[in-house]
Structure formats: structure tokens, C-alpha cells
Amino acid sequence: MTTQIATSPAVTTTTDYDVVVVGAGFAGLYLLHQLRALGLSAHAYDAADNVGGTWYWNRYPGARCDITSVDYAYSFDADLEADWQWSEKYATQPEILAYLSHVADRFDLRSDITFSTRVDSAKWDEDAGIWNITVAGGDTVTARFYVMATGCLSLPKSPDVPGIENFAGPIYTTGTWPHEGVDFTGKRVAVIGTGSSGIQSIPLIAEQAKSVTVFQRTPNFSFPAHNGPFPTERAAAMIDDRDAYHQAAKKSGAGVPLKVTELNALDATEEERNARFEDVWAAGDLIGIMTVYADTLNNPDANKLFADFVRNKIRSIVADPVTAEILCPTTYPIASKRVCLDTNYYQTFNLDHVHLIDLHNTPITTVTASGIDTADASSEFDAIVLATGFDAMTGALVAVDIEGRDGLTLKQKWADGVQTYLGLATGGFPNLFTVTGPGSPSVQSNMAVSIEQHVEWICDTITHMDANELLTIEPTPGAEEGWSNHVNDFANITLLPIAKSWFNGSNVAGKNHQYLPYVGGVGGYRTICDEIVAADYLGFVFNDDQCNDGVIRRMQPDVNIMLEFLATLGLPPFETLEVDAARELSAALSDQSPAGPEVGEVLDGTLPGAVGDLGYRLYRPDTAGPHPIVAYFHGGGWVFGSATSDDSFCRDLCDRAGVIIVSVDYRHGPEDRFPAAADDGFAATQWLAQNAESLGGIAGQLAVAGWSAGGNVAAVVCQLAKDAGGPTLAGQCLLTPVVDGGFDWPSYEETAEGYVLTRSLMEWFLNHYVDDADRTSPKMAPLRATDLSGLPPAMVVTCEFDPLRDQGNAYAKALADAGVPTAHVQAHGQIHISVPAVGQIVSSIWVREEMGQALRGFFA
Ligand code: N01
Numbered sequence: 001m002t003t004q005i006a007t008s009p010a011v012t013t014t015t016d017y018d019v020v021v022v023g024a025g026f027a028g029l030y031l032l033h034q035l036r037a038l039g040l041s042a043h044a045y046d047a048a049d050n051v052g053g054t055w056y057w058n059r060y061p062g063a064r065c066d067i068t069s070v071d072y073a074y075s076f077d078a079d080l081e082a083d084w085q086w087s088e089k090y091a092t093q094p095e096i097l098a099y100l101s102h103v104a105d106r107f108d109l110r111s112d113i114t115f116s117t118r119v120d121s122a123k124w125d126e127d128a129g130i131w132n133i134t135v136a137g138g139d140t141v142t143a144r145f146y147v148m149a150t151g152c153l154s155l156p157k158s159p160d161v162p163g164i165e166n167f168a169g170p171i172y173t174t175g176t177w178p179h180e181g182v183d184f185t186g187k188r189v190a191v192i193g194t195g196s197s198g199i200q201s202i203p204l205i206a207e208q209a210k211s212v213t214v215f216q217r218t219p220n221f222s223f224p225a226h227n228g229p230f231p232t233e234r235a236a237a238m239i240d241d242r243d244a245y246h247q248a249a250k251k252s253g254a255g256v257p258l259k260v261t262e263l264n265a266l267d268a269t270e271e272e273r274n275a276r277f278e279d280v281w282a283a284g285d286l287i288g289i290m291t292v293y294a295d296t297l298n299n300p301d302a303n304k305l306f307a308d309f310v311r312n313k314i315r316s317i318v319a320d321p322v323t324a325e326i327l328c329p330t331t332y333p334i335a336s337k338r339v340c341l342d343t344n345y346y347q348t349f350n351l352d353h354v355h356l357i358d359l360h361n362t363p364i365t366t367v368t369a370s371g372i373d374t375a376d377a378s379s380e381f382d383a384i385v386l387a388t389g390f391d392a393m394t395g396a397l398v399a400v401d402i403e404g405r406d407g408l409t410l411k412q413k414w415a416d417g418v419q420t421y422l423g424l425a426t427g428g429f430p431n432l433f434t435v436t437g438p439g440s441p442s443v444q445s446n447m448a449v450s451i452e453q454h455v456e457w458i459c460d461t462i463t464h465m466d467a468n469e470l471l472t473i474e475p476t477p478g479a480e481e482g483w484s485n486h487v488n489d490f491a492n493i494t495l496l497p498i499a500k501s502w503f504n505g506s507n508v509a510g511k512n513h514q515y516l517p518y519v520g521g522v523g524g525y526r527t528i529c530d531e532i533v534a535a536d537y538l539g540f541v542f543n544d545d546q547c548n549d550g551v552i553r554r555m556q557p558d559v560n561i562m563l564e565f566l567a568t569l570g571l572p573p574f575e576t577l578e579v580d581a582a583r584e585l586s587a588a589l590s591d592q593s594p595a596g597p598e599v600g601e602v603l604d605g606t607l608p609g610a611v612g613d614l615g616y617r618l619y620r621p622d623t624a625g626p627h628p629i630v631a632y633f634h635g636g637g638w639v640f641g642s643a644t645s646d647d648s649f650c651r652d653l654c655d656r657a658g659v660i661i662v663s664v665d666y667r668h669g670p671e672d673r674f675p676a677a678a679d680d681g682f683a684a685t686q687w688l689a690q691n692a693e694s695l696g697g698i699a700g701q702l703a704v705a706g707w708s709a710g711g712n713v714a715a716v717v718c719q720l721a722k723d724a725g726g727p728t729l730a731g732q733c734l735l736t737p738v739v740d741g742g743f744d745w746p747s748y749e750e751t752a753e754g755y756v757l758t759r760s761l762m763e764w765f766l767n768h769y770v771d772d773a774d775r776t777s778p779k780m781a782p783l784r785a786t787d788l789s790g791l792p793p794a795m796v797v798t799c800e801f802d803p804l805r806d807q808g809n810a811y812a813k814a815l816a817d818a819g820v821p822t823a824h825v826q827a828h829g830q831i832h833i834s835v836p837a838v839g840q841i842v843s844s845i846w847v848r849e850e851m852g853q854a855l856r857g858f859f860a
Pocket of ligand 1: 063064065066067153159160161174192193194195196197198200215216217218338341359387388389390443502507
């Protein structure tokens with residue numbers, strides 16, 4: 001089959017196929033079927049001699065899926081679904097392979113697949129605008145599009161066990177298991193590796209073998225699969241309304257239509273928690289385990305409760321307490337490595353002929369011709385099983401020598417870190433698509449659902465290109481970088497990246513460490529892909545020059561969730577309320593904030609302000625004093641707030657910085673207009689300087705800090721202290737400060753509304769605090785001071801989605817230009833209120849940590 005394409009108005013090129021596909025597993029088969037339905041010519045290559053992909057190769061005893069069979073299947077064809085009956089809750093490898101073989105036959109796909117043929121290289125021909133694909137044996141075919149449907153876990157990790165080449169007996173790798181099976185009867189078997197493959201195979205190997213010795217480096221959390229007959233209630237739900245069932249799967253987090261709890265483990269009683277944990281243990285459902293509580297994957301304390309529960313289960317099953325402890329994972333949060341579903345795994349260690357070696361205590365020194373030597377013993381074996389895992393996510397992609405524009409190979413491009421757009425494409429490699437590539441939900445989801453979505457997206461895109469005579473597509477550098485940031489942002493608000501595992505490349509020596517799958521869920525991800533298409537393929541460039549460039553999802557995921565939650569409350573804009581009502585609403589929202597960390601002591605007092613006493617709240621660290629003091633000025637636009645309204649943030653700063661925080665109740669507008677707040681701030685700072693020791697502080701160790709309007713007060717206090725010749729201040733820590741009274745800043749336009757602090761609210765605040773005539777006074781607008789030199793060292797934090805961003809950036813620059821030692825944190829994806837949101841916004845913890853470090857640094 002040849003296809004003629006126009007690469008430019010003057011040139012036409014002929015290709016062998018429209019699309020060449022690598023891989024004939026779940027992804028490759030569906031892709032062939034869909035491409036064919038579009039009338040495109042497509043051909044797939046697979047190194048195996050039959051279909052099946054991962055299910056062709058992984059034939060080790062006990063290999064099964066860990067997503068219920070009914071969900072781990074194609075959904076695109078109702079008849080296929082109706083005709084195929086799964087026999088068990090978790091189908092065995094032979095049954096899944098038979099299903100894929102059935103699909104290949106049913107849709108007559110084999111005629112478009114060349115088996116037993118590895119693709120060696122693929123090279124982009126810049127002039128012709130086509131791919132040249134060379135297969136084993138040297139044949140080359142050409143195609144307009146090249147799709148890697150190679151799976152995420154298809155390249156077994158090379159055996160990195162010392163001396164493995166010495167072994168004279170058979171070595172079996174779970175990922176390339178002999179087709180004829182292995183009879184271990186009467187054999188002494190060593191199994192190295194205790195991931196899903198080891199955990200599934202060990203109990204069955206132990207049923208046959210004379211002895212089994214398991215060499216465990218890192219224990220895994222495993223749950224009983226409770227496999228059994230096909231769950232009829234799930235099938236009934238699907239048969240009842242298959243469209244609704246599959247839609248729910250597509251919109252879900254993990255690609256399985258299960259209701260997910262919003263309850264937090266830390267809010268539950270011990271009794272409630274244990275009951276829920278027991279239910280999950282009894283159900284044997286991976287998604288139920290991963291979503292047992294809403295806080296399990298992002299709160300270390302919540303995670304530990306679940307991990308403790310499982311560790312106790314292990315102890316209750318394994319008779320020998322020493323063996324039980326070795327099997328208990330303790331070095332990473334539960335679920336940050338893939339949890340396993342097993343049948344009798346822990347029970348197997350109660351058998352007399354099954355032994356466990358803890359490689360952390362007694363590492364393998366070498367494999368010998370007849371066995372394995374560890375630090376303290378030599379053991380003889382007849383066979384070794386390597387269940388040591390895969391070069392996951394990227395291994396199979398870079399194993400093919402893929403060369404894109406300007407001779408750059410994919411391996412070279414990704415040497416220092418993987419960058420993709422949506423896990424579907426990567427810049428510099430036009431018309432190359434990856435199915436479930438790194439940066440997509442892939443292995444953090446039901447692969448069947450994610451594969452179908454990617455295949456359909458690729459097919460729709462090719463259709464779009466053909467309809468619009470577009471010849472090439474690839475992502476822009478900016479879109480790709482933005483997507484990588486978003487993938488990292490999402491991973492980093494969870495505990496998932498913590499464990500060393502194949503998810504972040506740390507199982508392969510020399511591989512870049514980076515959390516590879518997208519953990520924002522299949523529903524959210526699908527929405528993003530659809531939004532990108534609707535925005536004229538935002539971030540993709542067609543024909544090298546047609547592009548609606550941009551970045552999708554720049555906001556931090558948890559900040560976005562916060563905004564969505566606030567939107568559901570339907571609160572009136574503050575500026576539409578009378579001042580008292582606005583203050584009440586602000587106070588009510590503050591009261592609902594989570595409590596901050598415990599500190600050593602909290603006490604309230606009064607100090608003299610500019611014209612009368614002011615309340616203050618003092619936060620003392622839980623360490624031996626005396627401590628430096630930081631005068632803190634709260635946010636609230638000079639209209640709202642109090643000494644206690646930023647309570648959790650003050651606690652957090654006190655705790656992180658190890659300093660006394662004194663939060664001052666300065667006067668507010670409209671009752672006390674400009675310069676009341678500034679004068680009170682300065683008076684309070686003077687008083688703190690004079691009374692430091694009586695407060696448990698250290699004389700001469702005083703700094704100021706503030707958020708928003710409080711940042712304004714702090715910045716102004718520094719200028720007043722400088723003008724007055726004292727008190728001496730060690731530093732100023734300004735979080736999203738107001739430093740100018742004008743509105744002529746781009747961020748007032750770009751983020752005028754939608755991010756809580758709006759332009760109109762800022763106008764309202766300023767109107768209540770300061771007359772127009774005073775808005776350029778340095779006492780209101782410290783940025784306008786003629787000389788900033790000699791001010792205390794500064795830490796300025798600005799947030800990407802904040803109307804005050806640009807003036808804060810300008811102040812940081814002006815301070816630095818004036819010779820003031822200035823640290824400037826520009827918090828990507830944050831909004832005006834998200835940095836002080838202690839206990840709510842995980843993605844801003846690092847910013848608070850930087851502020852804490854800065855405060856410490858002022859007094860170092
Ligand atoms: O691989 P793994 P896997 N010396 O990387 C150890 C999917 N899957 O094939 O953790 C000694 O998880 C390694 O130790 P450590 C599923 O997504 C699904 O088991 O690196 N030990 C670890 O214990 C799964 O997560 C099913 O310290 C060495 C083990 O080998 C993914 O595939 C079934 C070692 C490797 O575990 C991979 O699972 C099977 C060395 N040199 C797989 N090198 C289903 O149920 C590695 N190890 C659907």
C-alpha cells in the first residue's frame with residue numbers, strides 16, 4: 001500500500017503507509033483497528049510471534065491483571081464486550097492473551113501486523129516530511145506518522161545482580177518467561193525481586209519446588225486479591241447501562257467507575273478507620289486501596305495509619321516474627337510503590353521450605369556457578385528466577401533508535417530528563433505519537449481506558465490534519481515545558497514520588513530521576529486533552545508555522561482545587577458588601593482555616609501603638625530561648641484581619657524559623673485611614689525593639705514580616721526605621737506585598753479577577769485606606785521611595801496569579817538594584833492567598849520553608 005502526500009505545494013512524496021505502529025498489544029491492536037476504520041493504511045510490527053504485548057511475554061506462574069477483568073478490557077465495541085465472558089475477578093495471563101487473540105481475529109488485524117520483527121530505528125526525513133522506519137534485517141518502510149505503542153512495562157531491566165553470568169543453571173526472567181512453562185518440581189529455586197511479579201509468582205513456585213529462597217531488597221505492601229469467580233454485580237452494572245458505566249470510567253480518577261471517598265483518615269475515629277481499613281483488606285481492589293481515604297496519598301500522618309494497619313496484618317499472618325518484620329515495608333509511604341495484589345503471598349513464608357533473605361542486611365556478594373553467595377552464607381540452587389522489573393515508561397521508547405529533526409535522537413533529548421506534551425508527543429519529533437507515554441496517566445490508571453483515549457486522540461488528530469491539509473504536528477518547547485511542570489506539580493502534592501521505584505526511574509542505574517506518570521487522574525487528563533483540541537491544538541505547531549502556542553494548567557493543582565471549592569460556596573465579592581459584613585465574612589473564613597502546627601507558647605498582650613494600645617499575639621517556638629523576634633503584620637487590605645487572623649501562618653513561620661512571631665493588631669481603614677497602619681506598625685516595632693528581652697527575645701535581633709497589606713506595613717516600617725535612624729532591623733520578609741498605590745501594572749489586567757484577590761477588591765481596599773493624593777507617598781507606596789539603599793536584607797515572595805505580582809517583582813528588583821541583599825521567590829502557579837494557606841495548600845510548603853529559612857538567615 002502506498003500513500004501520496006503533499007509536503008509542500010510543489011513537492012509530493014509517496015510513503016508505504018500512512019501510519020507505522022510499533023507493538024501489537026492492547027494499544028497497537030486498537031490503533032490498527034481505528035486507523036483502518038478511518039480508511040488509512042497502517043502497519044504494525046512486533047518482536048513477538050503473536051499479538052499480546054506485555055501479556056505475550058509475562059507468562060510467569062500467577063501472572064494476572066490487578067484491575068478487575070470487566071474493566072481491564074476494551075470498551076469501544078458493545079458486541080465484543082457482550083460476546084466475551086471473563087471467568088475470574090482477575091483474569092490470568094492466558095485468558096487475557098486469549099482475549100487479545102480473539103480481538104485480533106474478530107477484527108482481522110493480523111494481516112496488518114508483521115510478527116517476529118523488531119523495529120530497530122526510525123528516522124525523520126526533514127525534506128520529505130516522512131518517517132523512514134528500519135526493521136530487523138534491514139528493510140525500511142516509510143510512513144507519514146509513526147506511533148510507539150510499546151507499552152510502559154515491556155523492556156525488562158538488564159540483570160544487575162553481581163556475578164549473574166556465572167550461574168550454570170537456568171535463569172528465568174518473569175518478563176520473558178518460557179512459553180512451554182517451567183517445571184520446578186524437586187528444584188531448589190532462588191527468586192530475586194519482590195515486586196508484583198515476584199509476589200504473584202512466589203506462592204506458585206513454592207507449590208512445586210523443593211525449596212524457595214526469596215532474595216528481597218525492598219519489601220512491598222501487598223493485599224490479598226481475593227480472586228474468585230467473575231463479580232456479577234460489576235458485570236450487571238455494566239450491562240445495565242454500558243454507556244453510563246464507561247462514561248463514569250472515563251471521568252474517574254483511575255479509569256474504573258468506583259465512587260471515591262472524600263473522607264480523611266485523620267478526621268475519622270480509630271474505630272471508623274480500622275473498620276474501613278478492614279473493608280479494604282477484605283475487598284482486594286487496587287483502586288479501593290489507593291483511595292481508602294482522601295488524605296492517604298498526600299498526608300504522611302494519614303499514610304502511616306494505613307501502613308501501620310497493613311504491617312500489623314503482615315505480622316498477624318507470618319508466624320515467624322523475624323521474617324514478618326523483614327516483610328514489613330518501613331522506608332517509604334504505602335502506595336508510593338505500586339501496591340500488589342496477591343494470593344497467599346505472606347502465608348507462603350510460613351512454609352518450611354520457603355526462606356527469606358534480607359538483602360539490606362546480607363547483600364548478594366556474587367552469584368556462583370551453582371548458587372548465590374551473600375555476605376554471610378553460600379547457598380546452592382538449581383534455578384534462579386529474576387523478578388527484577390523493567391526499564392519502565394521510557395526504556396522501550398529509547399530502545400528504538402528514533403532520530404528526529406537535526407539528527408537529535410530521542411535518547412539524547414531525554415538524557416537529562418523526559419519531556420513530552422501530554423505523554424503523546426515530544427518536540428523535535430514531528431508526527432511521532434506515543435500511546436500512554438511518560439507524562440500521561442498510563443500506569444497510574446486502568447491501562448485499557450487510557451489506551452483507548454490515546455488511540456482515539458491520535459486518530460482524531462490525524463483526521464483533523466488530513467481534513468485541513470496539515471502535514472506535520474509537534475509540540476512547542478513552551479507547551480512541553482509547561483506540561484512537564486504540571487506533571488511534576490501534581491506528583492509533588494502527593495507522597496507518590498518518595499519511594500525509589502520504576503515510577504521515577506530510580507530502579508535503573510543511571511536513569512534520570514523524575515516521576516513519570518501523570519497523577520491528575522484520567523478524567524481531568526481527558527478534559528485537558530479535549531481543551532487543547534478545542535483551543536486549536538494549544539501548544540502544538542502544524543506545518544512548522546501554524547500554532548496557537550500556550551501552556552495548559554499553569555496553576556498548581558491544589559490551588560485550582562481550592563478555587564473550585566471556593567466557587568461552590570457562592571460567596572459574594574467582598575467589595576459588594578458593607579465593611580462590617582465584609583469583615584464578618586473574612587473572619588468566618590479565617591476561623592475555618594485548619595489549625596497550624598503546635599508551637600511552644602501562644603500568648604496575647606497589648607503594646608502601645610501610635611495613638612493608643614494595640615493588641616498582639618505572640619508565638620514562641622518550642623525550643624530553648626531566648627529567640628529573635630519578628631514583628632508580623634497580617635493581611636486584609638488595611639480593612640480586615642487582626643492579630644489572630646493569620647494564626648496558622650504565624651504558627652508555621654514560628655515553627656519553621658525558630659523565632660518569636662509577634663502579630664500586631666494595627667489600626668484599619670476606613671475608621672483609621674492612612675497613615676494609621678504604617679504609624680502603628682512603626683510604633684509596635686519600636687516597642688518590640690525596646691522590650692525584646694522581657695518577651696523572651698534577644699536585644700538587637702528584630703525583623704519584620706507581613707503579608708499583602710501587612711507586607712506593605714512591614715516594608716514601610718523598614719523605610720521609617722531607616723529614616724529615623726532606628727530601630728535596627730535584621731531583615732524584612734514580604735509576602736505578596738502592596739508596594740504601590742497605582743494600578744498601572746500588567747498583573748492587574750492579566751489576573752484582574754478569578755484568583756480571589758481581584759482588581760476591584762484592591763480598589764475597594766485602597767479607597768477605604770488612603771486618599772488618591774497619598775497614593776504615591778512612600779509611606780503608602782514604598783516602591784516610590786527615592787532611595788532604597790541601606791534597607792534591611794529582604795525576602796520578597798510574589799505569586800504568579802496575583803494582581804500584586806508585578807509591583808512585588810518591581811520592589812524586589814529595586815531593592816536588589818539599590819544594593820539591598822534580596823532573595824526573591826516567584827512562586828509558580830500560586831495565588832495571593834495560597835502561600836499562607838497552611839494545612840490546605842501542599843504546593844506552597846516550599847515557599848513557606850524558604851521564608852522560614854530567610855528569617856533564620858536574617859539572624860544567622
Ligand atoms: O517489578 P518491580 P515487577 N537485586 O520493579 C528487585 C506491573 N505488574 O516486575 O524495590 C535485588 O516492581 C526490586 O527491589 P527494589 C506493576 O505495575 C503488574 O514486579 O528495587 N533485587 C523489586 O523488589 C508492577 O509495579 C502485575 O529494592 C532487585 C523487584 O526486584 C510493575 O509491573 C504483575 C534487583 C522489582 O519489582 C513492575 O513489577 C506484575 C537487584 N539487582 C507486574 N533489581 C499485575 O498484577 C531489582 N530488584 C497486573
